[in-house]
Amino acid sequence: MSSCTVCALKADHPGIVLDAHGVCNLCNLDFAEDLLINYRYTNEVFTQFQQAPPADGEFDCLFMYSGGKDSTYMLDKFVNDYGKRVLAFTFDVPFESEHAAQNIALAREKIPATFVVDSDDDNIKLMMREVFNRPATKRPGKYLDEKLPCVSCRTFFVLRAILMAYRQKIPYIALCADPQQILTMESNVVEVVRGFYQTFGERLTGTLFGGELEELLFEEEQNLPKIVFPFIAMRHEYEPDRIVEELRAKGLYQSSPLETHCTLLPLLNYYSFKNWDCMFYKLNASSHVRSVKRSAQYDRNTFSLKFPRSLDLADVEERLGQVVMAIAADEGERAAHETELVDLFQRMGATEDAARFVSRSFLDMRSVAADLGVRLS
Template identity: 70%
Template sequence: MRYCGGCSLSEEHPGVEFGPDGLCSLCRLDAAEELLTNYRYTNEVYQEFRRSGPNPRGEFDCLFMYSGGKDSTWMLDRFVSEGKRVMAYTFDIPFESEHAAQNLELARERIPATFVLDSDDAGITRMMREVFNRPVEKPGKYLDEKLPCVSCRTFFVIRAIIRAYRERIPYIILCADPQQILTMESNVREVVRGFYRVFGERLTDELFRGDIEDLLFAEDRDLPKIVFPFIATRHEYDPDTMISELKAKGLYQSSPLETHCKLLPLLNYYSFKNYGCMFYKLNAASHVRSVRRNKDYDRSTFSIKFPRTLDLVDVESSLRRVVLAIAAGEGEPADHEQTLIDIFQRLDAEPDAARFVARQFLDMRAVAADMGIRLN
């Protein structure tokens, strides 16, 4: 298998093409024009939100999508401190880890926002079962390896859009990090249409029970706008500093690698089974690309920090073997656990964080059985 000479993406990565120079389309900046268009729009909406005064149509200036992660906690604290009237909206995902719940409790105790909890365990589980069990199309489009994660996020973003529309809240704050720009749709109608395209009219209507039509036919002035603060301020994004500030305020206790999603092992299984890549391959490839272009580059690419000396191809190969073995019920759990701990420590995780994530992987078959996801 060929790997890109600039960033280590493989030739089988969905939506990535290789040129005669051995570089992939991302290293050749083929997506630059689309990125610039998205950046301009997100900058404009962000500046509009920052200039806006109190919402004259309701009690909240924004609906803030709060996950309990470092990005959303840091920005929530900032906006509330600046005087914004914030509804901190959390969708209670049934596959959230205990660390996310701990961070949410810290925020509720220390940040004076109005916290709202929403949930639909049956609906989101049904949708995720559909994503994991359906056959995929090859060779695939860019980001197809992240379809389960993108679908989950889109589900609760639509729930948030419906809530903001009903309560006349003009802005929805979504703390995607700068690398996620190509996975995010900024127009609320297109968010809905995209869900229709992936899941069809029947499932979409069943999951959202007619609320979608109100959004599609509403006047533009009545629809909320999605604000991406970290994308608009991408050059200032420094996760290490953010985590230090949050821990100093008692607002964050976990490590960034200790993902808040229990489905991380299944997300890796999906990526490996269908496209031969680990789930965070694009993030890691972006880091390799940055280091190659600037030897003095000393930060994480964005939300995940990778060691400068990382042998990405070897780490990915080791992770693929253990993930597929666990999925098949092969090998000894103790051996798998040690292999996973070694892998995550190579990715710069502290020992406790490495063990925490490794145990999530060992539980993969039980989580899949609970959700009705088939492991082939």
């Protein structure tokens, strides 16, 4: 299988096309026009938000708060630097990491926002079961098809947040997507709703939301909340290492980015390997490879995770795929799998404690799948 000569993405990766020189469309910046349009729009909305006077209601914005480094950092900034009246919205996903929950508890103690927790275990499990069990899109697929379960889960609770903001007449929703995620997310509320209908159809969407989304489709634009992406507007200031350092100094963060992932990370990798023969973080890792090759001085080379400069991407991906599929098939010894996983995650830059924490979640993949009703082949 041929791969991009710059970033090592395989030729059959979803949404990837190699040119005559073996360079992929991401490295050739074929998406640049769409990216610039999204950047321009998010910059405008973020500027409007920063300059907006206090809203008529109780809150200036609904803030999507997950307990990860990005949302914790921006929640602190919104409240203490921008002086916004914030409703911190946390969707209580049944797959939440214990470390994310601990960070949320710290924020509730130290940040003077109003915190609210939403949940809908039955429906989000129903949706995730549908996503994992349905046949994948045929190749070559579209950009981010390998991350469909993750994108679907995020969209589900974004829609829950949109409905809450709409009902309470909160004018803005803050979503801490990192700068690399702008191509994966709609900035317009109506387009978010339409995209969900297109993915899941009218029947399942009606089951999941009880018909409430239809009202958003026909509402006047000025009555709908606007989505703010602060990290995309501030992309030149986005430095994950500095963010974690500042949060720890304030006592707001006691983990690593890997440790705040939800417990579905192993299944997300299983889905990616089974359907697309790639690891879940392949796009991020390829961004690392691309950046190192283009600038030897560029150290922070991806947004969600920071990969070591010496990473052998092809070797890590091959070995991770083997162990993930072996666990899914209930083959091999647990101790041997754990040893392999700890080594792989340390190669990807995790500390030993973080590597062991994440490895244990991979070893429990079959029980998580059984609880969710996901069929492992």
